[in-house]
Amino acid sequence: MPQAVITSEPVEAPDKEAEIKRNPHEDFAAVEASRPPYNPALKWEMSKTPRPDWKVGDGATTEHCKDRKFLTIDPQEDGRSVVLNYKLMISCTVPRPIALVSTVTEDGQTKNLAPFSYFQCVTTDPPTYSLSCSGREANDTLTNIMATKECCISMTSDWLIEAANFTSVNTPRHISEWELSGLTPVPGDIVTAPYIAESPFSVECRLLHHQDLFSVKDSSVRTATLMILQAVRFHIWEDVLNDDRATADMAKLRPVFRAGGITYGTCFNGFEIPRPEAFRHVRKDPEVEAIVQKAQAAKKSSTM
Numbered sequence: 001m002p003q004a005v006i007t008s009e010p011v012e013a014p015d016k017e018a019e020i021k022r023n024p025h026e027d028f029a030a031v032e033a034s035r036p037p038y039n040p041a042l043k044w045e046m047s048k049t050p051r052p053d054w055k056v057g058d059g060a061t062t063e064h065c066k067d068r069k070f071l072t073i074d075p076q077e078d079g080r081s082v083v084l085n086y087k088l089m090i091s092c093t094v095p096r097p098i099a100l101v102s103t104v105t106e107d108g109q110t111k112n113l114a115p116f117s118y119f120q121c122v123t124t125d126p127p128t129y130s131l132s133c134s135g136r137e138a139n140d141t142l143t144n145i146m147a148t149k150e151c152c153i154s155m156t157s158d159w160l161i162e163a164a165n166f167t168s169v170n171t172p173r174h175i176s177e178w179e180l181s182g183l184t185p186v187p188g189d190i191v192t193a194p195y196i197a198e199s200p201f202s203v204e205c206r207l208l209h210h211q212d213l214f215s216v217k218d219s220s221v222r223t224a225t226l227m228i229l230q231a232v233r234f235h236i237w238e239d240v241l242n243d244d245r246a247t248a249d250m251a252k253l254r255p256v257f258r259a260g261g262i263t264y265g266t267c268f269n270g271f272e273i274p275r276p277e278a279f280r281h282v283r284k285d286p287e288v289e290a291i292v293q294k295a296q297a298a299k300k301s302s303t304m
């Protein structure tokens with residue numbers, strides 16, 4: 001199996017923006033000037049769910065989603081570019097949390113900081129996160145994690161978003177984004193990479209596993225590396241913890257998510273939906289049992 005391309009040249013990467021055209025606006029400054037200021041007074045609020053009287057079998061809660069016409073796309077269709085798949089995937093797979101990933105070069109000389117939204121929790125035992133670095137050339141984050149087997153992840157709140165976005169700047173490898181971001185590094189307890197003082201939740205991680213991914217069009221070209229990172233320390237601002245000392249208060253985390261194009265979003269409205277009970281309890285409801293029986297009968301007759 002081909003190995004990841006890891007380069008360490010101190011050169012600036014080419015201007016990807018011109019190629020991808022993530023920004024849909026001819027004149028972004030004019031569009032931004034026409035918009036109202038950000039409202040920091042918006043707060044995370046809890047409401048009822050969209051349909052509190054929803055019951056088993058009710059399906060979707062609005063009519064507008066019935067009988068819609070689908071456009072079906074083959075991602076590998078002749079002439080369809082990777083950029084089109086990228087634009088579709090990142091604008092439809094939302095919201096995605098943003099990890100600010102801190103790493104250090106193998107020689108310990110340069111601290112690196114960059115944002116990543118191909119990022120998620122994987123499971124809790126072992127406590128793990130997934131992180132994916134895309135691009136035919138390894139970015140500094142990938143190069144550093146492969147060399148040092150560690151990193152720190154900090155979550156992005158609304159007061160961090162401009163700094164976080166800026167850390168995606170393509171600095172040459174020997175120039176750190178830390179100073180440019182204006183954020184404050186805190187030494188890790190276990191890993192060499194620091195975490196961010198201004199982020200309410202940071203995780204020190206060790207690399208558990210990685211998997212290179214290759215282009216469908218040319219299987220000799222590595223296009224991404226998926227990493228599974230194991231949490232070895234959590235750092236959370238004390239007052240962000242709820243009284244249970246286990247969960248965080250969304251109103252205090254004020255997370256920002258990444259959507260498509262150059263869009264970010266916040267989550268200033270919430271509702272709660274408990275998970276269903278064990279199915280053996282759920283099916284005691286005659287309406288549930290009727291649906292199960294009907295589906296089973298349909299399945300049986302379709303296989304006869």
Ligand SMILES: Cc1cc2nc3c(=O)[nH]c(=O)nc-3n(C[C@H](O)[C@H](O)[C@H](O)COP(=O)(O)O)c2cc1C
Nearest residue numbers: 114115116117118132133134139140141165168169
């Ligand atoms: C909000 C945001 C999310 C991003 N997510 C990813 C991602 O998931 N994977 C990736 O390879 N690049 C992602 N990028 C681009 C990298 O941050 C960018 O290429 C950066 O220069 C990499 O830095 P490094 O070379 O210091 O590692 C993202 C950029 C932004 C602004």
